[in-house]
Amino acid sequence: MEFSGRTCIVTGAARGMGFAVAKKYAENGANVVMMDVNETLLAESAKTVDALGEGTVLPMAVDISKTANIEKAMAEVEEKLGAVYALVNCAGISLYTPMLEYTEKDWDTSFDICLKGLFFLSQAAARNMVKYGVKGKIVSFSSQAGKIGEPGGVAYDSAKAGVAMLTQCMALDLAQYGISCTAVAPGMVNTEMIQAYLARDCVNYGMTKEEFEAKRLEGIPFGRMGEPSEVAELVYFLSSDRGAYITGETINFTGGSCNI
Numbered sequence: 001m002e003f004s005g006r007t008c009i010v011t012g013a014a015r016g017m018g019f020a021v022a023k024k025y026a027e028n029g030a031n032v033v034m035m036d037v038n039e040t041l042l043a044e045s046a047k048t049v050d051a052l053g054e055g056t057v058l059p060m061a062v063d064i065s066k067t068a069n070i071e072k073a074m075a076e077v078e079e080k081l082g083a084v085y086a087l088v089n090c091a092g093i094s095l096y097t098p099m100l101e102y103t104e105k106d107w108d109t110s111f112d113i114c115l116k117g118l119f120f121l122s123q124a125a126a127r128n129m130v131k132y133g134v135k136g137k138i139v140s141f142s143s144q145a146g147k148i149g150e151p152g153g154v155a156y157d158s159a160k161a162g163v164a165m166l167t168q169c170m171a172l173d174l175a176q177y178g179i180s181c182t183a184v185a186p187g188m189v190n191t192e193m194i195q196a197y198l199a200r201d202c203v204n205y206g207m208t209k210e211e212f213e214a215k216r217l218e219g220i221p222f223g224r225m226g227e228p229s230e231v232a233e234l235v236y237f238l239s240s241d242r243g244a245y246i247t248g249e250t251i252n253f254t255g256g257s258c259n260i
Ligand SMILES: NC(=O)c1ccc[n+]([C@@H]2O[C@H](COP(=O)([O-])OP(=O)(O)OC[C@H]3O[C@@H](n4cnc5c(N)ncnc54)[C@H](O)[C@@H]3O)[C@@H](O)[C@H]2O)c1
Pocket: 011, 012, 013, 014, 015, 016, 017, 018, 035, 036, 037, 038, 062, 063, 064, 065, 089, 090, 091, 092, 093, 094, 113, 141, 142, 143, 144, 145, 185, 186, 187, 188, 189, 190, 191, 192, 193, 194
């Protein structure tokens, strides 16, 4: 199989898009390291992923916002599985608060998870790839919200814009080793995160969740949300040999909404 013997780390792998990516790798023979802060859900999701393929599945309860955790986790990955082939930085939280009420804690939480943790994990994975001479792949999750901005998204949207620039910079530094760095920028993808957003923000517009969802879908030319399995196909392609010449790019995944 295409990914047999390749170790792929996926953060935020307990649910949503990270879970979909972990399943796609397992189906194609990879060893899958599933990192997530939600230990209980991770254990359950890892069982599902393990049943899909022949590779090793290693669930790791890690809060990627703490750099000390990252060092420890990466040392364990190397000890158990050696070289890393791919890192998919999917873990994230979307904290929306009106700008005038934004606290330092909200700011730090958003940046520590969505940008700082993502960088230091990428650095640790890249060091592993260079050490083992692997022409590896780093795929990170940015967001449409990092391109067009949304009310209340001062930190989340800024951090996601940062992911796109970080991807460009890492790509330039790592090209000499044959390592590619790309990002995906989803619009609305049907996960627990988006369902929680619809339920929370509908009240700001005086709508029910269903009304708010219908209004948001009007802004998507395809008239529907993306599915996690569809994003997983894109991430898989970017991290496969077929996507090897693409680096530094952030690919929109929005059903056309980023173009209107
Ligand atoms: N769903 C969307 O429409 C959408 C749109 C644009 C961007 N994104 C981004 O895509 C990524 C995946 O989103 P999703 O919708 O699948 O989210 P989700 O909330 O369904 O899943 C995110 C996962 O990340 C984990 N996580 C959160 N903080 C963590 C931490 N500190 N350390 C380790 N794991 C942590 C959570 O426990 C959860 O399992 C996120 O980075 C998100 O910001 C999502």
